[in-house]
Amino acid sequence: MKRIVIAAGGGGDPIAAAMVGTALYGSVEPVLVLTYSWERLTVDPLPGPRGRADFAGLESPRPHLDLVTGSTTPVGAAGSSLPRLAADLGTALGLLDPSEGTAGLARTIRAAADYCGVGHVDVVDVGGDILAAGDEPTLRSPLGDALVLAACARTGLAADVWIAGPALDRELPERDLFARLPEPAFALTDAHVRPVRRAFGWHPSEASAMLAAAARGVRGLCGIRDVGDPVRLDGRSAGVHRLPLGQALALNPLAGRLADCATLDEAERASLAVCGFSEIARERDRARAVGLAASAGLVSSAAGFSAASADGAGVVERYDR
Incomplete structure (x- = not known):
């Protein structure tokens, strides 16, 4: 039996999911992490998430369950950090493909549960936007969660x-x-970071890298993209809080609107209705702007991965301890 941990938001969330999985279940038997391939444009120049058609070399142990391994490769213009991440974590990653909406994702989660022989899953979100009401002015990426x-x-x-x-x-x-969270169930430590530390040498995660830094005892201020005010790492930053699924659903009106969603386009329209914006549309606008700037010679088209190390170097600017 292998436990299932779902990385709710893509990007660096599978690294955090692996850390939380180690804290919950130990490191003897790696958990199966299910995750989107949904990343920033420096990793994947195509807006929105990648689906199974965007990869070659997926393993499919069950219908509706596709696993990314170190031998999997993105095809065409698509990009993904998942194959390299699977190699560094030493375990395959289950691909969440939202092209068939909530129904398709549910089929994948159910197939993974059958494959692993479990009747329970854990959902991990770094930061907490999975509990968004939808009207927060700082909200940027609610849809995947x-x-x-x-x-x-x-x-x-x-x-x-x-x-x-x-x-x-x-x-x-x-x-x-x-105000929406219970007391922390536990805090991550350096022991939970150690199995994933290699990934922080190249993966462009910010929130997960800050989580790892906090777990290792780093304290101070750090700046992140798209946010004016710095984030302070303090004694609460390595905390992990548990909510039952029903409680999280009650706090997230967008999730309720998505219950019968059958396509990603439907999901995008639901986000517009509840939150007033679509993060995929924002990515389209950014990709278009980057393309125009690159064609004008204003930016490099080879942005590449930005490094983020697990001890906070390159992520945490320590103004105080």
């Missing part, structure tokens, strides 16, 4: 939602977020 919540509810499986590193992504006002 809300789709995971809706899909888990659709499976009928028992599920817990774990918020790791509350407020590290600066998407929800800190006061509002902590």
